[in-house]
Amino acid sequence: MTDLPVLRTVLGDYPHTAPLKNGDVRSARVRLDFLPVAPIHRAFAPMVRDAAYDLCELAVVTALQAVAHGRPVVLLPAVVAARFQRGCLIAHASRPVRPEELKGKRVGVRSYTQTTGMWVRAHLAEDYGLAARDVHWITREGAHVAQYADPAFVTRESHAASLPDLLRAGTVDAAVLGNDLPEGDEFVPVFPDAAARDRQWWRQHGFMPVNHMVAVAASTCRENPAAVREGYALLRRADAAAARADGAPRPTLFGWDRLRGPLESVIDACLAQGLLPRRLSPEEVFGPAREVLGSDAD
Incomplete structure (x- = not known):
């Protein structure tokens, strides 16, 4: 286990992240090293300014601004927090x-x-x-x-x-x-x-308003894409392991196809409010992640 690639990870405490943090969901290919940051938004600036972590929860507005301003992060098609507002x-x-x-x-x-x-x-x-x-x-x-x-x-x-x-x-x-x-x-x-x-x-609309997604440092994607793919797979496995009532609004969402519509809604709102310098396309936002994840992003 000591030879496994390690991803320095910051994720909030949710039912769907608990299996990762308590070890119920784990991998033989990568280890997530969870770093304590609370409240979670205190991890956002270090991530988008300095790529301080390998894998990090990130508010969707911050994530889109990071893409628009060329910050060294790659946004994964993974929503880990959503709520009614x-x-x-x-x-x-x-x-x-x-x-x-x-x-x-x-x-x-x-x-x-x-x-x-x-x-x-x-x-x-x-x-x-x-x-x-x-x-x-x-x-x-x-x-x-x-x-x-x-x-x-x-x-x-x-x-x-x-x-x-x-x-x-x-x-x-x-x-x-x-x-x-x-x-x-x-x-x-x-x-x-x-x-x-x-x-x-x-x-x-068919989805809860998206709050937080997951981003990966661009350097980590370049240096260890296999670890990024496995980290994304772990997020999906942990979400599947968390019990949830059928038909209830989901605070999580994964995959390019399912996230395209919600992301376009967020981009529209950000433009109307002066939060983005220009319109981003979903392809621009998720293109780098699709290169790393391949078919796993769908």
Whole structure:
């Protein structure tokens, strides 16, 4: 086992990654060396700026920006995290606000490039005709891809206060939160019937909004393509091993054919929001991975 190729790996804790982390799913051809990074988004900048890992979870907006700006990563056709997003836009219960009232308002989000924020803005445009530029976005962090600059309607205010604290103080009218969404009744969703509308969206589009995919360092693809192919195979095997109710929305998605439509939806939303410098084609995004994976990418 000590002679196996090793892939330095960063993946979040999910039911479909647990078989990899606990050793239930393993390979005789490669070993995944899991590195602890929490929260997971702290791995994104080192990956797209310095290729700090061999195999790494990556937010889809960050991944597309990395491709557009020629960063040294290769995006695999593997979605490892997806979720419904409308419930992630919240307001303080003492100052509720409706989506159509957000024009000209201040809305907080960790970063303008955060994928959850991208989806919330896409839903605001789809449901209420509210464009990204119609809102004053208040951010606390910049982009993971250093070459990207925020649009003029985005203001970075590196407050010590958290987004919930900014809501409590009335500094922002609403805020986008993801895995750190607070519990309790102090905050209320901005989208009415968010869960029902999300399920309707899923029935219409056939996939959950994509959050995180998996990328590989370009140097690893060049130096050890066989290990990359085996790493991708392990991701698919672990996903198959995770129990999931039939017919339920899936937080995972694999393969070029199944990902083409979802990826085009994300690209459209990114272009509308000023997140990409130009239109990317799915072939450009996944071409390098298809060269490495061959038929396994289908």
